Amino acid sequence: xxxxxxxxxxIHSLTQEELANKVGVSRQTINSIEKGKxxxxxxxxxxxxxxxxxxxxxxxxLEEND
Amino acid sequence: MERLxxxxxxxxxxxxxxxxxxxxxxxxxxxxxxxxSEDSKxxxxxxxxxxxxxxxxxxxxxxxxxxxxxxxxxRIKAFTNAFIFGVGFTAIVPFxxxxxxxxxxxxxxxxxxxxxxxVFFISYYSIKKxxx
Numbered sequence: 316x317x318x319x320x321x322x323x324x325x326i327h328s329l330t331q332e333e334l335a336n337k338v339g340v341s342r343q344t345i346n347s348i349e350k351g352k353x354x355x356x357x358x359x360x361x362x363x364x365x366x367x368x369x370x371x372x373x374x375x376x377l378e379e380n381d
Numbered sequence: 382m383e384r385l386x387x388x389x390x391x392x393x394x395x396x397x398x399x400x401x402x403x404x405x406x407x408x409x410x411x412x413x414x415x416x417x418s419e420d421s422k423x424x425x426x427x428x429x430x431x432x433x434x435x436x437x438x439x440x441x442x443x444x445x446x447x448x449x450x451x452x453x454x455x456r457i458k459a460f461t462n463a464f465i466f467g468v469g470f471t472a473i474v475p476f477x478x479x480x481x482x483x484x485x486x487x488x489x490x491x492x493x494x495x496x497x498x499x500v501f502f503i504s505y506y507s508i509k510k511x512x513x
Contacts, residue, residue: 340449347451347512356450 318375320349323367338362385453387444396439403432430491437498451512459504467497 324334331349335342338359347353348363355363357371364371407429417425441460445452471487479485487493 340451341447343513344449344451352512353451353454359450 316354316375316381317351317378318348320374323374327367334366337366385456387448388439388442390444390446392439392443396436396443400433400436403429403436434494441498441501455505455508458508459501462504463497463501466500467493470496
């Protein structure tokens with residue numbers, strides 16, 4: 316699963332730490348999501364989408380092998 | 382994700398202190414060669430082993446500094462690995478003992494549990510490292 320988290324973070328001038336604090340997880344979790352090593356739960360994906368005012372589908376996209 | 386019922390983070394510190402104390406006590410008793418009766422030796426050994434196991438259990442069920450859904454998922458994977466290892470070990474070792482020693486038994490519950498804790502910690506920290 317690919318995501319546009321890093322781009323969105325840059326657009327909104329947010330650090331990983333700041334985004335992590337906003338959604339109530341650790342910075343490592345945000346880093347893992349950005350690198351595609353961890354797929355967040357639905358509730359976390361929704362929280363992140365609220366921060367960036369985007370739909371979950373815009374932030375996270377399925378890849379062919381998903 | 383569903384939250385796990387874990388002990389507060391401060392319990393990790395207590396567990397480390399306890400574990401260190403029990404290990405030091407074990408080493409001192411081994412080195413000093415205190416003259417004790419067989420019953421007392423057995424009792425002391427059981428107390429020290431139970432203490433070590435309790436401290437390790439506390440370490441595994443105490444929450445990390447920042448517990449979130451990623452760490453919960455890693456914890457669950459590590460618990461699963463330890464459980465599968467424990468059951469596999471319990472099932473296979475008696476056959477290995479039968480093959481090499483001629484006795485069909487599991488030698489020590491303490492060793493089994495110690496190895497299960499080792500599998501838990503190795504799994505937990507290696508999965509954590511991989512996801513970083």
